[in-house]
Amino acid sequence: MTAAWWVLPVAYALDRLLSDPRWLPHPVVGMGKAISRVEAAIRRLFKPRAYRAAGMMLPLIVAGGSFALTWAALRLLAQVSPWLAAIAEAALIWTTIAAKGLHIAGMEVCGHLRRGDLPAARRSLGMIVGRDTERLEAPEVVRGAVETVAENIVDAVVSPLFFALLGGAPLAMAYRAVNTLDSMVGYKNDKYLHLGWASARLDDIANYIPARLTALLLAAAAWCLRLDARGAWRAVRRDASSHPSPNSGYPEAAVAGALGIRLGGENWYHGVKSFRSYMGEKTRELDSEDIPKTARLMFLVSDAFVLLATGLSIWIAGGLLWI
Numbered sequence: 001m002t003a004a005w006w007v008l009p010v011a012y013a014l015d016r017l018l019s020d021p022r023w024l025p026h027p028v029v030g031m032g033k034a035i036s037r038v039e040a041a042i043r044r045l046f047k048p049r050a051y052r053a054a055g056m057m058l059p060l061i062v063a064g065g066s067f068a069l070t071w072a073a074l075r076l077l078a079q080v081s082p083w084l085a086a087i088a089e090a091a092l093i094w095t096t097i098a099a100k101g102l103h104i105a106g107m108e109v110c111g112h113l114r115r116g117d118l119p120a121a122r123r124s125l126g127m128i129v130g131r132d133t134e135r136l137e138a139p140e141v142v143r144g145a146v147e148t149v150a151e152n153i154v155d156a157v158v159s160p161l162f163f164a165l166l167g168g169a170p171l172a173m174a175y176r177a178v179n180t181l182d183s184m185v186g187y188k189n190d191k192y193l194h195l196g197w198a199s200a201r202l203d204d205i206a207n208y209i210p211a212r213l214t215a216l217l218l219a220a221a222a223w224c225l226r227l228d229a230r231g232a233w234r235a236v237r238r239d240a241s242s243h244p245s246p247n248s249g250y251p252e253a254a255v256a257g258a259l260g261i262r263l264g265g266e267n268w269y270h271g272v273k274s275f276r277s278y279m280g281e282k283t284r285e286l287d288s289e290d291i292p293k294t295a296r297l298m299f300l301v302s303d304a305f306v307l308l309a310t311g312l313s314i315w316i317a318g319g320l321l322w323i
Contacts, residue, residue, distance in 0.1 A: 008093065008164055008313065016099060035062055058181055062180075089168055102157075140286075149294045150254075187200075204246050208246065252264070261280055263280055
């Protein structure tokens with residue numbers, strides 16, 4: 001089931017206009033509860049030595065269930081009215097996108113920094129990153145915000161739209177379930193090393209193509225915004241593969257190269273120091289205005305992908321009419 005050509009731009013427009021209204025129930029909340037319950041059941045029914053095999057049940061049940069439920073709901077609505085099903089599909093895809101939410105979160109950090117309120121900026125950053133933020137100086141707060149917005153161009157915008165293009169709302173919802181699984185259980189620690197490996201690997205596979213498409217679009221967006229497009233592409237080729245994630249390095253390196261800044265370096269997680277490979281070259285110090293610049297890159301990439309996806313949908317629909 002692929003979406004009608006107009007569904008993706010409508011879903012994206014809803015996100016740009018409304019973001020995620022707090023009064024509207026969000027499917028990710030339900031996914032999170034389902035993940036917790038399935039995890040609890042696995043831990044209750046299986047011994048630790050079986051966690052690696054049992055870990056494959058998490059994405060199978062949660063992501064597979066998200067796909068099946070969405071598909072079934074849309075099929076039922078289509079029996080009532082195809083237009084009602086299409087509108088519901090646009091609404092469901094909307095819930096998988098978070099472009100405006102990323103912008104709001106990043107600009108909240110930037111606003112505090114502009115006012116010189118570093119403690120508030122640290123607190124706002126702490127709401128969107130996993131690292132310790134209590135002692136970060138202003139440049140490191142900026143780095144955290146830029147890295148988060150850059151990385152989530154893939155997870156929160158391009159990937160869900162990519163899968164919506166391929167398989168409509170059912171596949172977009174399945175992707176969101178995979179991404180939620182990774183954020184909840186995809187850790188290489190004692191608790192989740194075996195139970196969460198399948199979820200983490202599936203998330204890596206799902207984001208593989210979208211991450212590389214995003215890097216290409218970021219280089220093009222940098223050219224459009226008169227930033228350093230060559231620097232973006234050079235940083236991607238040189239630095240992206242050195243990131244611990246097989247995908248996150250692509251948008252982060254592209255943004256770093258486009259802005260002429262260096263991302264990566266030393267982070268602290270629950271009091272434990274961790275070093276992440278550098279992305280880009282340090283041509284200047286990080287500044288709070290790098291956050292809105294990253295947001296502009298994110299919006300331009302998102303707009304471009306929606307336009308490309310819509311054009312492809314129209315072309316495919318036109319071709320099918322001739323078959």
